[in-house]
Amino acid sequence: MRKTDFAVAAALAVTLFAWGLSYVWTKIALAEMGPFTLACARFSLATGLFALAFAVSGRRPRPLSRADHGRLFLLSLLQPVGHFAFETCGLVLTSASAAACIVAAIPLAVVGLDAALGRGRAGLSDLARVAASMAGVACVVAGGAGPGPGGGKLAGDLLMVGAVAATAGYVVAGGALARRLDALTVTFVQLAWGAVLFAPACAFELAGRGWPQLTASAAAALAALTVLASFAAFACYNFVLARLPAARAALWLNAVPVVTALAAWAALGERLSPLEAAGGVMVLAAVAAPASGGKSAGAPRGLGKGPAFREGKGAR
Numbered sequence: 484m485r486k487t488d489f490a491v492a493a494a495l496a497v498t499l500f501a502w503g504l505s506y507v508w509t510k511i512a513l514a515e516m517g518p519f520t521l522a523c524a525r526f527s528l529a530t531g532l533f534a535l536a537f538a539v540s541g542r543r544p545r546p547l548s549r550a551d552h553g554r555l556f557l558l559s560l561l562q563p564v565g566h567f568a569f570e571t572c573g574l575v576l577t578s579a580s581a582a583a584c585i586v587a588a589i590p591l592a593v594v595g596l597d598a599a600l601g602r603g604r605a606g607l608s609d610l611a612r613v614a615a616s617m618a619g620v621a622c623v624v625a626g627g628a629g630p631g632p633g634g635g636k637l638a639g640d641l642l643m644v645g646a647v648a649a650t651a652g653y654v655v656a657g658g659a660l661a662r663r664l665d666a667l668t669v670t671f672v673q674l675a676w677g678a679v680l681f682a683p684a685c686a687f688e689l690a691g692r693g694w695p696q697l698t699a700s701a702a703a704a705l706a707a708l709t710v711l712a713s714f715a716a717f718a719c720y721n722f723v724l725a726r727l728p729a730a731r732a733a734l735w736l737n738a739v740p741v742v743t744a745l746a747a748w749a750a751l752g753e754r755l756s757p758l759e760a761a762g763g764v765m766v767l768a769a770v771a772a773p774a775s776g777g778k779s780a781g782a783p784r785g786l787g788k789g790p791a792f793r794e795g796k797g798a799r
Contacts (some may be wrong), residue, residue: 503742523685558639559676576639583743622762
């Protein structure tokens with residue numbers, strides 16, 4: 484395995500671990516603080532960590548043109564703001580396991596968006612995979628349609644579908660920026676915009692609910708969300724996006740629900756209903772199925788295989 488291959492593999496491992504567990508950490512933190520307070524806190528703290536890392540290392544974020552600042556602002560509206568507004572509010576209502584099963588549809592949403600933008604061709608097999616993934620998400624939503632807090636689990640599942648759409652746009656748009664700029668600069672500016680844009684909703688939430696009194700478990704969950712799921716995982720995934728095509732980078736996110744389901748079972752005692760589990764399997768199977776060989780929809784030929792990573796380095 485070449486150094487580049489190993490670096491991409493390590494970055495993917497950190498991303499999958501942190502984002503898989505982030506659903507459980509979010510559920511723990513949400514028991515004691517509001518969704519917008521949580522989002523603003525984690526991104527403010529993560530931005531501070533990046534500023535500290537730049538100061539200690541002597542590095543500086545890459546100077547950006549006004550146009551690049553505008554592009555990163557628009558990117559931040561999708562991720563972190565769009566994704567985490569949907570996700571954090573959705574996790575108030577739905578289970579961590581069901582949320583992760585729905586989010587597993589992101590890779591095929593990227594395939595469809597890539598094709599719609601003319602960056603790749605979706606063949607019949609790709610369309611079948613997208614249809615199967617959509618059917619799987621429908622099963623997850625239908626299988627957990629019982630009542631939930633604050634408006635029902637159905638609303639939470641539908642909010643997670645919104646998170647899928649936001650992240651698909653981020654993966655497609657973010658890859659080009661990360662390849663042209665550098666991953667650390669993109670991540671730092673993204674998280675800073677996230678903190679700023681979540682601040683008004685956080686202030687409104689605090690005015691109504693007061694400052695949260697965090698227990699040790701909630702504080703630990705917030706720390707993990709800040710250091711691992713925000714600081715480390717965003718930097719690692721932007722590093723991956725700079726070296727793999729958007730659809731290939733997104734494909735590896737299908738391991739996230741597996742990590743989440745195991746962690747939610749161990750830490751929260753969650754169980755998927757049979758229909759939810761069947762829907763999750765349908766989504767994962769659709770994502771893992773061989774693609775038609777179109778320009779953007781191909782599945783990776785295996786982690787650690789040199790050609791797969793060489794193809795991605797400089798694509799699009």
